[in-house]
Amino acid sequence: MGDLNGHNPIWGSADFNVKGQQVEALLEDHQLCLLNDESFTYFHIPSRTFHTLDLAICSPSLAIKWDFSVADDLHNSDHFPIILSYSDDDVTYPERPKRYIFNKADWTLFSQMALISKQLVEKESIDDVVYEITDILITAADAAIPKTSGKIPKNWKPWWNAECGIADKKQAKAWNRFRRYPTTDNFIAFKHAKANARRIRRKSQRNSWMSFVNSINSRISAKLLWDKIRKISGYSKNGFSLSVLNLNGQVITDIKKIANALGETFATVSSETSYRQEFITYKTTEEGKVLYFTTNSNENIILTSI
Numbered sequence: 001m002g003d004l005n006g007h008n009p010i011w012g013s014a015d016f017n018v019k020g021q022q023v024e025a026l027l028e029d030h031q032l033c034l035l036n037d038e039s040f041t042y043f044h045i046p047s048r049t050f051h052t053l054d055l056a057i058c059s060p061s062l063a064i065k066w067d068f069s070v071a072d073d074l075h076n077s078d079h080f081p082i083i084l085s086y087s088d089d090d091v092t093y094p095e096r097p098k099r100y101i102f103n104k105a106d107w108t109l110f111s112q113m114a115l116i117s118k119q120l121v122e123k124e125s126i127d128d129v130v131y132e133i134t135d136i137l138i139t140a141a142d143a144a145i146p147k148t149s150g151k152i153p154k155n156w157k158p159w160w161n162a163e164c165g166i167a168d169k170k171q172a173k174a175w176n177r178f179r180r181y182p183t184t185d186n187f188i189a190f191k192h193a194k195a196n197a198r199r200i201r202r203k204s205q206r207n208s209w210m211s212f213v214n215s216i217n218s219r220i221s222a223k224l225l226w227d228k229i230r231k232i233s234g235y236s237k238n239g240f241s242l243s244v245l246n247l248n249g250q251v252i253t254d255i256k257k258i259a260n261a262l263g264e265t266f267a268t269v270s271s272e273t274s275y276r277q278e279f280i281t282y283k284t285t286e287e288g289k290v291l292y293f294t295t296n297s298n299e300n301i302i303l304t305s306i
Contacts, residue, residue: 001054001055001056001057001082001084002054002055003042003053003054003079004019004023004053004054004055005019005053006019006020006021006022006023006053006055007019007020007051008020008021008023008024010024010034011034011036011038011052011055012036012037012038012039012040012052013051013052023055026057027057031060032057032058032059032060033057033058033059033060033062033063034055034056034057035056035057035058035063035066035068035084036052036055036056036068037068037069038052039052039068039069039070039080040052040070040080041053041054041070041079041080041082042054042078042079042080043074043078043079043080044078045078048182048187053079054079054080054082056068056082056084065086065087066084066085066086066087067084067085067087068082068083068084069082069083069085070082070083071083072176072179073172073175074175076194076198096148096150096151096152096153097150097253098147098148098149098150099147099148100141100145100146100147101145101146101147101148102145104145104146105144105145105146106144106145107144109140109143109144110140110141110143110144110145113136113139113140113143113144114136114137114140114141115136116133116136120132120133121133155233155234156234157234158208158212158231158232158234159201159204159205159207159208159209160204161204163200163204164197164200164201164204167193167196167197167200167201168197170193170196170197171190171193171194171196171197173193174186174189174190174192174193174194175190175193175194177189177190178190208232209232212228212232215228216228245258245261245262247261
């Protein structure tokens with residue numbers, strides 16, 4: 001996938017050029033598939049025209065598993081973001097462990113559903129009692145307490161504020177108006193909105209950095225300093241650190257299981273089973289030799305003390 005700068009009616013261009021013909025020949029000669037639809041991927045600002053220059057090419061076996069789409073917003077570029085969505089259902093994507101949001105819980109509903117009777121706790125088998133009570137509490141919690149989505153959050157921008165959000169919305173609104181009605185006035189309005197949003201973002205970034213630097217002095221503790229560094233880097237203070245390991249196609253998110261898997265892998269790599277037979281033979285031969293730590297030097301070593 002990339003900007004091939006080729007024009008060809010196959011992917012929605014109104015004309016031909018040499019690179020477009022070369023790309024077409026490449027597709028035919030190597031039996032490749034083009035994922036593009038007729039969506040435009042490039043906006044030429046001087047002429048205010050839309051073109052398709054960015055192409056996504058793959059083999060036939062992959063073409064049926066990917067969906068091609070183009071975002072509507074330029075995001076301060078002249079190329080539209082290309083979105084390739086994997087449509088195969090056999091892939092498990094890692095998620096954050098879902099947690100209960102206790103400050104939004106309906107405790108009245110929870111109390112009504114989490115009823116534990118005397119007959120339940122008087123059963124002979126303690127294991128059955130624990131299992132049933134646990135099931136009652138989990139069922140009540142799932143019904144009365146909402147959970148987090150489990151999606152992996154994006155790194156937040158510490159300099160982003162309400163003014164940046166308003167300017168960004170105005171820029172998006174001006175862009176959508178220009179796309180629907182590509183007149184000169186709408187284009188000028190979009191350029192003004194884009195420049196204003198860029199100015200506000202830069203001002204906010206500058207002020208945020210100055211505030212961060214001024215907050216660091218010789219009396220600051222190490223913990224507070226690292227908290228500030230994480231914050232300026234875009235990591236939320238209350239964020240959840242997610243570790244994900246893909247082991248033979250299986251996604252592992254449990255910290256203990258990840259540690260065990262890494263330990264087993266390191267042990268396997270470090271063991272003799274991963275060595276070549278030539279090296280094992282050489283290693284065995286060398287380790288069987290007797291080492292003599294004597295010297296044949298006739299030099300006299302004189303030790304003097306000062």
